[in-house]
Amino acid sequence: MALKKKPVTGMKDILPAEMQIRDYVLNQIKETYRGFGFSAIETPCVEHIENLLSKQGGDNEKLIFKILKRGEKLNIETAETENDLADGGLRYDLTLPLSRYYSNNSANLPSPFKALQVGSVWRADRPQKGRFRQFVQCDIDILGDATNQAEIELILATTTALKKICPDNSFEVRVNDRKLLRAMAVYSGFPEEDIDKVFITVDKMDKIGTDGVKAELMENGYSEETADKYLELMGQATNDASGVRRMGEILAGVLEDGAAENLAQIMETVGDVSDGSFKLAFDPTLVRGMGYYTGTIFEVSMEGFGGSVAGGGRYDKMIGKFTGMDTPACGFSIGFERIVTILLDNGFTVPGGNEKEAWLFEKGMSSEKLASIMKEAMTARKEGKIVLVAQMNKNKKFQKEQLGKEGYSEFKEFYKEDLKH
Template identity: 60%
Template sequence: MALKKKPVNGMKDILPDEMALRTYVIGLIRGTYAGFGFSSIETPVVEHIENLLSKQGGENETLIFKVLKRGKKLDLTKPTTEDAVTDSGLRYDLTLPLSRYYSNHASELPSPFKALQIGNVFRADRPQRGRYRQFTQCDIDVLGDPSYLAEIDLILATTTVLSKLDFHNFTIRINDRRLLKEMALKAGFAEEELGEVFIIIDKLDKIGWDGVRAELEEKYDKVRVDAYLALFEEIGSGEVTENARQMMEEVGSPLLAIIDTVNQTKTADFSMKYDPTLVRGMSYYTGPIFEISMDEYGGSVGGGGRYDEMIGKFTGQQTPAVGFSIGFERIIMLLMERGFQVPGTSGKTAFLVEKKMDADELAPIFQKAMKLRAGGICVDISVMKKNKKFQKQQLTDQGYTDIQEFFNR
């Protein structure tokens, strides 16, 4: 029987060192958000295929692992289709299951409801270095709060987590979907052109202003493109200019209050930066959007925004919502690259026991171990090997600083 040793394509086994780090980070995240009033919840990794394909997921809907129907419901003896043979699939994010969860349980939950989810999601992306087909996401959402207190608290909580993990000097870029829209409309673009315009603006980091201009001019008349790009100059970025302030007032955006309050309150080491070119991909955002940039890491290590219209698609009743997704896998990768040491237990002791002891000889050894363990010390007990030197080296490599030997009487 030839069993396969490797994990399925694009997924990975997690070795003890990385797992210790992940467990530590997850504990720190849970503890920190709990301090901000967030409750942990969980949804199944398997989700209705209708929900997964309901156009909330954009690109990700093409990457779903579909689960085969079972028993009589499945008929493969005739030509058929994917839709006919599947009724569920693996979730590709945590936002869609959260919307379903909230619509199912709203009456049992406080309002506003502050939810923390840490769980695996699945995307059949082309496997590449550091990107896997199963990976952990960490989402924080405030449901049912129309006020921008939610945005402020999400930013303060998330930056507190990063600070506790020894990340400093990062930037939170912030924008508002309403500002993004207003600027494009002011330049003369039509409502139905906005999606495409924003896709081009979103490429700014990669192609620069010249590239953006070129791509816009391929599709739109020069007058509107000129007007549009001039507006970005006028509005500026970084500090909120008088022009920007005016437009924020016009569209009713609370960006200024969010930036000011965070700046006056933050305990972590980061800066807030108004960025009128920030788009973020997901089309469901309706208000403030934000993204964490870290110099150490080229891209974003987290982001989110307000999406006041998504949950209503389940409930039929509009529910304001704002969420943040932390790039859990990226943060783990950065911490590993940096050699981050998980704060350890108070001590690690190894007992090496000679072979073939009877119960009366073993009992006092195990008793000693149990006493140390009760005092918070890790004690590993194993049989002495022939190559004791190698065995001790292995134990030392695992962090055992105290190695005790026990011999037969």
């Protein structure tokens, strides 16, 4: 039987032309984040299954690629559930691994700690354009800072990176706060213990609309009056800082003191520093699917691309699940694959870069002449040029066309009889 040559569903082979764009985007992101004082770290791609199933990841916990126990630990006969067979899984995001990492290494890290992490994550999701089962995330997180300076820095750093990569695309940062959402739900009459379940439904707003959310809430056993009150409340505030303060007034007595003012201050400071170079809006429908968010949440949407291209928020309770002591934490993740998809769709080419030359030599070239060509190529490389030395194919025109797709713009040809360029 022939081996399968196509990659596993939801994963893809990356050709050189796309890889060049991916490398460029990653370099731009890392360079920007380092400029804001973030330090690069790395965590393993495999996490303990107990951590992954700790009810922190929302619907993503249903999408885990689980890893079977090995050797004597794998006992199929005595297993009662699927989880009895697995002791690890591929990480579905970088935030949970970062929390474990910080819990294990905080004694050797500064406080607050500004982490930069880039790596692949895996979700057994339904593949579609811009959505894969294996994809790269680019995260920045600030751990140990309880003030809204963390949110302000994260928004400014992320938008600076996006403006660098996609200077011609306008984008909007939408913000909300889980404390506001929780207060809205209580104010509307949802039971306190059901609020996380309500959030999972409300998070589908952009996919199923207001009517769909209302229908699903009622299917889940909530009254039409409660659903209507919640959805009407969402439409009562403007999308600026004054709208946040207005929502705070409506929810007075239910909302935690200072929560609305905190979000309003973030919006005003970011607006002042950024000089209006991007849209910033309060969005009371914004939920973010992860169960670990405790405060401010944010997403970035970009013109010409459905869905968000970056998102994040505050998760002050997660590290405490490892250490027993809550630690302030806030992060922002760029949807790397979605950004690359936008650039590919727009026919993006990497700006600048070193000159790329392809030196093609005729088949049967003597070893002496070939050595001379190789020496000359080494000299050119020392001068900063990118030089590919390869044997000339029979169909030289097609060979050049293929090399041209990889960015080679200059060609030299070498023949057995006389070295001619």
